[in-house]
Amino acid sequence: MQPDTLFQRITDYANRADPYPLYAELRENGVTRQEDGGYLVGTYHEIAALLHDPRISSDTRNRTDPDPATLRRGDLPPAFIGLDDPEHDRLRRTAMRPFGPPHSPGRIDGLHDDITRTAEELIDSFRGADRIDIVDEFAYPLPVTVICRLLGVPHEDVPRIRAWTDAIVTGLDITPGTDQEERRQAAMAGRDAMALYLGELAGSRRGHPSHDLLSALVNDPGPEGQLTEREVMATATLLLIAGHETTVNLITNGVLTLLRHPEALKRLRAEPELMPKAVEELLRYEPPVHMLPQRTPLADVEVAGVTVPKGAPLILVLASGNRDPRRFDEPGHFDPAREDNQHFGFGAGVHSCFGAPLARLETQIALDALLPYLDGFHLTEDPPPYRRSPILRGPRHLLINRTGTQP
Template identity: 75%
Template structure:
């Protein structure tokens, strides 16, 4: 089929269960101009170079025809992942100060015991059952509980922000041939409501000694100064959504892959020390974020012999780069012991995933506990039903049958 229809075919829900043949087709072209004027890039080395290229912008205001819905709304500017340096760097450093090194190096490590405890309690609830939905019963509640603890969001408010999160994610559905207007408007409204909610929570932390991120944002701004209220709202929305949605996919895609490769599951049961390496392979093999649709050249840029004009939409298909045979040996083979594995699962460059250290720990613990404690697990349905989003790709449900749970 024509290369200029690849994006339409990749984003078609009918291919959600297995987009990898389309990614292989994309890699044959390396760069493919699409019928809507966008450019797809699917090869590892080209994607990696573009992620580090200062001529490539994450700010949609630099597009020749910017999407008005992507530019935020009054009172809720775009988050730092949609900005370029120096503004991106300033906001990211303020957000990172209470989250990780060098200022707060122990926050993620300090969550380890709590993550183990939550994972164990969730698996304990599987007793006296022979089938569970690993999405609803495990992969969703685990990271939600963790990100609520990190940010300082009351766990009982989860149904509210779950609904907002889903509306926001749905608003980014890029399926060609559909009218996104209502979805995008609903997404902006949900983003505004969630931002006000988180902003109010942060205001209530002023002057307190709480150890969560919202309290740190308002009480310990650091040498770069603090967030404005609007910046705090936008950053908190980003961290809340990214802090659980991508990790849900990582855990679910991970367990789906292990159940499809029982020899790998058995290996990890015998050698649990391999789990960190296995999670890196899962980030390569079935990444939770499949593509980055919001990049724009600031000038004409040549990519693999193709000139991508200034201001054109540039879409980096990370999941395709992760299966590039020019970079990875036997890329379509899942190898939990793979060593040379500098994947694109968390992106790369200045916009690499802010929460990657926490997501790694959550996935390692979650999968280790499932592998250790579920007796003879097997898929009840394959392929499972998938979520709508081609960007945040993962099963909506994952029904698993098993013979019991171990202590």
């Protein structure tokens, strides 16, 4: 097939369950210009260089022909994930102050017992069942409970959070030939509703500091002053979505991978000390984020002998780089003890995910708690039904059945 149709084929929902053959084709073809004028990059070393290149912008407003949907932001400013320095750096550092080192070094480690207790309570709720949906009964409620507690969001509001998040993530479905405008409108409405809710919640803490992150965002002046109300809304919305959405996929992909590789599951039961390395391998082998579609060169940039012009859409396919045989030995093999595992599971460069320590901790605890319980269970269907998004890729449901019972 033609390399200029690769993006169309990769984002086609029919290939969601197994995009890896297409990623191999992408690597073989090198940097490829697509029918819509964008450029795909799927090789490890080129992706790594671009993620650290200051000429590559994360703000799609810098494109020669920006998507009108990216310009319709309303009154809410963009979250720092879609900005460049120095604004990106200012907002990111302000958000990091109450989240982790160096200002709050014990925040994540202090969550260990709480996360463990939540995981055990969830497992107790389906103990004895013959059929379980890992997504709905475990992989979703664990991280969303944790991030809501961190932010200070009442648990009874979690159903509203899920509805808004689903609408926002559905807006990331860029499958060609589908009605993207309707999804975008729903995503914007969901984002606006979540931002307004979080802004009101944060406002109620202004002048009445507590220990949650929303309180810190409105009460901690920091070295560069407090965030504006709109900046609080945009930052809190990003933290809430990013704080659980990718971890849901990571835990779910982890369970799916271990059930597909019973020898690795058996080894982890025998050598539980391997779990941190196993989570790193999951981030390489089945990452929760497959691509970064919103990069733009601020000048003509040469990538592997191809000139990507200023203002052109640049798409970095991280999951393809994670399986580049020029960087990883036997990249299609899942090795829970893999060494030298510098993957793109959390990106790289100035936009690397600062929530990575929390996601790692949650996934390690989740899989540790589930390992004994998975004995005697098998996948109800393989592949499972996947979510629509080719960007945040993971099963929508992951049903497992006790061996000897009917699905």
